Amino acid sequence: MRIGFIGFGKMGKAIAKGLKKKVLVYDPNFTVDGIKAKPVDSIKKLLSGSDVVILAVKPQVMDGILEEIRKNETKGKTFISIAAGISIPKIEQCVKGGVIRAMPNIACAVGEGAIALSKGESAEEGDLKIAIEIMENTGKVFVIEEKYMDLVTAYTGAAPAYFALLVKFFYENASLFGLDPVLSKQLMLQTAKGTAKLLEEYEPEQIIKMVATPGGITEQGLKVLEDSRETIKKVLEKGMAKTRELG
Numbered sequence: 116m117r118i119g120f121i122g123f124g125k126m127g128k129a130i131a132k133g134l135k136k137k138v139l140v141y142d143p144n145f146t147v148d149g150i151k152a153k154p155v156d157s158i159k160k161l162l163s164g165s166d167v168v169i170l171a172v173k174p175q176v177m178d179g180i181l182e183e184i185r186k187n188e189t190k191g192k193t194f195i196s197i198a199a200g201i202s203i204p205k206i207e208q209c210v211k212g213g214v215i216r217a218m219p220n221i222a223c224a225v226g227e228g229a230i231a232l233s234k235g236e237s238a239e240e241g242d243l244k245i246a247i248e249i250m251e252n253t254g255k256v257f258v259i260e261e262k263y264m265d266l267v268t269a270y271t272g273a274a275p276a277y278f279a280l281l282v283k284f285f286y287e288n289a290s291l292f293g294l295d296p297v298l299s300k301q302l303m304l305q306t307a308k309g310t311a312k313l314l315e316e317y318e319p320e321q322i323i324k325m326v327a328t329p330g331g332i333t334e335q336g337l338k339v340l341e342d343s344r345e346t347i348k349k350v351l352e353k354g355m356a357k358t359r360e361l362g
């Protein structure tokens with residue numbers, strides 16, 4: 116199975132890294148970064164050399180890419196789009212192969228991505244199977260209905276950035292109270308890692324109970340954090356609205 120990428124930036128490379136086989140790439144700004152990849156200088160060449168085409172460009176340039184793809188033979192190929200907000204029917208208007216929409220996240224770069232996949236009307240079960248096989252090299256795959264894709268984009272597609280910001284807020288604030296900045300960062304990074312492991316075994320409520328004594332120290336902080344429930348809802352609402360704008 117020959118795999119080609121249109122767009123080879125942060126996410127394209129993250130996915131290719133997990134594949135451990137040489138891929139074909141069309142990206143005018145191509146750089147290798149230790150990944151086995153062969154560049155081509157046109158979409159036509161990319162399509163003729165690929166059975167599976169991963170669309171990994173920014174949503175803003177998808178119209179131009181789809182127009183270019185439309186001019187070529189695409190029958191029998193599998194198209195996997197990771198572009199935020201671009202619907203399956205929009206892609207299906209320009210390709211004759213099967214279309215799968217995917218929403219990975221940047222944790223794919225370390226083999227721990229959460230990847231949601233939706234199958235288009237045009238796609239066969241075989242196309243979905245191929246997409247699952249490819250994406251499983253980079254993390255855990257979940258098959259969902261396309262109507263939830265905009266939410267998942269604002270949710271787990273973006274969440275590595277949300278968690279990273281939260282961790283940073285903690286260690287930057289700890290150093291404001293006098294803790295050495297390097298030490299405060301190391302302490303919190305290890306705590307984030309440990310908590311992620313605990314979450315594999317326990318429900319969040321169980322972990323909270325394990326840490327917080329009624330009337331104790333953690334409870335004070337939890338009361339403050341409870342206010343962020345609405346903030347998190349807003350994060351998702353804003354993200355979904357932006358995702359829909361991109362389509």
Ligand SMILES: NC(=O)c1ccc[n+]([C@@H]2O[C@H](COP(=O)([O-])OP(=O)(O)OC[C@H]3O[C@@H](n4cnc5c(N)ncnc54)[C@H](OP(=O)(O)O)[C@@H]3O)[C@@H](O)[C@H]2O)c1
Nearest residue numbers: 122123124125126142144171172173174197198199219221
């Ligand atoms: N980053 C994430 O965490 C994440 C998570 C989930 C989904 N996604 C989705 O993944 C897609 C790619 O995002 P990214 O973060 O990887 O962006 P990125 O790092 O900017 O990568 C996009 C690549 O496509 C290249 N490109 C631009 N125009 C092109 C064209 N006409 N033909 C071929 N290649 C072209 C860009 O080159 P230039 O730099 O020269 O423009 C860049 O190398 C987006 O649709 C995004 O919604 C990203």
